[in-house]
Amino acid sequence: MTTVPPVDLKNIQGDIxxxxxxxxxxxxxxxxxxxxxxxxxxxxxxxxxxxTTTEVSGHREAISKNKEEAAAQGRKPxxxxxxxxxxxxxxxxxxKIGVNDPIGDPAFQxxxxxxxxxxxxxxxxxxxxxxxxxxxxxxxxxxGVFVIAGxxxxxxxxxxxxxxxxLGTTIHEVFSVTGNVRPGDQKGHEHFGFLDGIxxxxxxxxxxxxxxxxxxxxxxxxLLGRDQDPxxxxxxxxxxxxxxxxxxxxxxxxxxxxxxxxxxxxxLPGLTPEQGSxxxxxxxVGRWKSGAPLDxxxxxxxxxxxxxxxxxxNFRYDFPEDFQTQDxxxxxxHVRKTNPRNDLESLGISTEKNRIIRRGVPFGPEVTKDEVTxxxxxxxxxxxxxxxxxxxxxxxxxxxxxxxxxxxFPIQKPEVPGFDPIIGQAADPTSRTMSGSNPQNQTxxxxxxxxxxxxxxxxxxxxxxxxxLRDTFALGVHIV
Numbered sequence: 121m122t123t124v125p126p127v128d129l130k131n132i133q134g135d136i137x138x139x140x141x142x143x144x145x146x147x148x149x150x151x152x153x154x155x156x157x158x159x160x161x162x163x164x165x166x167x168x169x170x171x172t173t174t175e176v177s178g179h180r181e182a183i184s185k186n187k188e189e190a191a192a193q194g195r196k197p198x199x200x201x202x203x204x205x206x207x208x209x210x211x212x213x214x215x216k217i218g219v220n221d222p223i224g225d226p227a228f229q230x231x232x233x234x235x236x237x238x239x240x241x242x243x244x245x246x247x248x249x250x251x252x253x254x255x256x257x258x259x260x261x262x263x264g265v266f267v268i269a270g271x272x273x274x275x276x277x278x279x280x281x282x283x284x285x286x287l288g289t290t291i292h293e294v295f296s297v298t299g300n301v302r303p304g305d306q307k308g309h310e311h312f313g314f315l316d317g318i319x320x321x322x323x324x325x326x327x328x329x330x331x332x333x334x335x336x337x338x339x340x341x342x343l344l345g346r347d348q349d350p351x352x353x354x355x356x357x358x359x360x361x362x363x364x365x366x367x368x369x370x371x372x373x374x375x376x377x378x379x380x381x382x383x384x385x386x387x388l389p390g391l392t393p394e395q396g397s398x399x400x401x402x403x404x405v406g407r408w409k410s411g412a413p414l415d416x417x418x419x420x421x422x423x424x425x426x427x428x429x430x431x432x433x434n435f436r437y438d439f440p441e442d443f444q445t446q447d448x449x450x451x452x453x454h455v456r457k458t459n460p461r462n463d464l465e466s467l468g469i470s471t472e473k474n475r476i477i478r479r480g481v482p483f484g485p486e487v488t489k490d491e492v493t494x495x496x497x498x499x500x501x502x503x504x505x506x507x508x509x510x511x512x513x514x515x516x517x518x519x520x521x522x523x524x525x526x527x528x529f530p531i532q533k534p535e536v537p538g539f540d541p542i543i544g545q546a547a548d549p550t551s552r553t554m555s556g557s558n559p560q561n562q563t564x565x566x567x568x569x570x571x572x573x574x575x576x577x578x579x580x581x582x583x584x585x586x587x588x589l590r591d592t593f594a595l596g597v598h599i600v
Contacts, residue, residue: 127346136363147296147367152291167589210265341472386557388558404454418559453541
């Protein structure tokens with residue numbers, strides 16, 4: 121029996137397991153020029169700038185200490201000037217630098233553009249060729265991506281300038297986009313207004329104090345070549361302790377979503393129209409805007425519950441009535457579709473291999489008065505979605521195609537669940553429906569006439585280990 125060594129936290133890029141702390145973020149996509157040798161030589165100087173998991177843990181400890189000291193002095197903590205860098209390559213980028221060994225992941229090797237129709241992205245087919253309605257940058261080859269996160273754009277821009285100066289003309293920037301944590305009481309909430317990022321899994325032997333209800337998964341479902349990596353036998357040595365980074369540029373039609381809720385309030389005794397609209401939003405998402413899950417707060421919001429990490433993820437859809445009714449939470453609710461918990465576990469089906477670690481950030485401005493008045497999106501905003509997994513076909517691809525877009529999932533239910541109302545995509549968007557939006561009329565279907573989350577492109581990347589970046593991808597020549 122082969123023993124898989126434990127993970128080396130100094131060797132794993134910090135965003136994967138720990139998540140680089142951020143208020144702001146810049147994502148820069150690039151192509152490598154024909155000066156491949158120059159790029160690989162200069163990469164030697166880039167490697168020390170890539171943030172490790174050990175460094176992120178230190179950053180988080182410093183932030184906690186800073187908050188404690190500020191609280192003891194009765195003041196708000198100042199932001200620490202912390203910056204973190206992630207570097208990942210597409211299959212095209214690996215080939216460009218001469219890394220041709222198959223990595224054992226067909227989705228990565230084909231690229232996301234080839235997967236767009238399968239994911240449900242919109243587009244046109246001409247002479248048998250599907251072209252998605254993506255931003256131009258993602259319709260061409262992207263070789264790599266830098267994700268730079270930190271306390272301010274000033275800190276981030278300084279690090280980005282440093283990277284540009286080092287790499288010089290050995291890269292061509294294809295596209296850059298900035299994101300930021302939303303302001304004020306919307307901190308941690310995505311643009312529809314719901315608290316986000318609650319249900320990431322814990323990773324065994326790294327997250328030693330998981331929150332109640334937080335599933336612990338083995339490292340190989342996130343890191344290649346480690347315990348329980350489903351494709352471990354097919355991994356080249358240079359892939360070990362790396363992870364596949366899925367990036368999606370997702371625009372959100374917030375005024376249109378809000379208008380839909382306003383026009384379709386759930387009508388129940390004692391609810392005002394405004395409360396009925398808020399209730400419908402919670403039924404679509406599976407959580408109230410505060411983060412309180414419907415499974416624990418089925419009839420009204422509980423902000424204290426939503427803000428409490430000891431409670432807000434501690435549910436299983438296992439109340440006696442949950443498996444066969446939609447009393448508490450619709451079968452198709454977004455958070456139930458994408459993390460079905462007891463819906464599959466009660467059937468003896470493990471979802472461990474399907475778990476992903478999400479690291480997205482909102483982008484774009486807050487909704488303007490004109491947009492509210494016109495009930496129409498006038499400024500691009502949404503989510504720079506980013507997630508990590510060791511097998512794309514089991515993780516992101518499966519969640520989107522086989523769960524969110526699959527009207528029959530969760531399985532073995534008395535009513536057809538319908539589409540995930542938030543991210544579910546249909547070939548004909550006007551055909552989207554879901555059941556169970558009204559807990560007192562669970563067999564009725566609700567028409568979802570608009571896809572309020574619109575994919576505008578993305579790519580599948582591989583975030584290598586630090587040692588592989590240093591010893592295999594870089595040529596090891598110091599540039600003066």
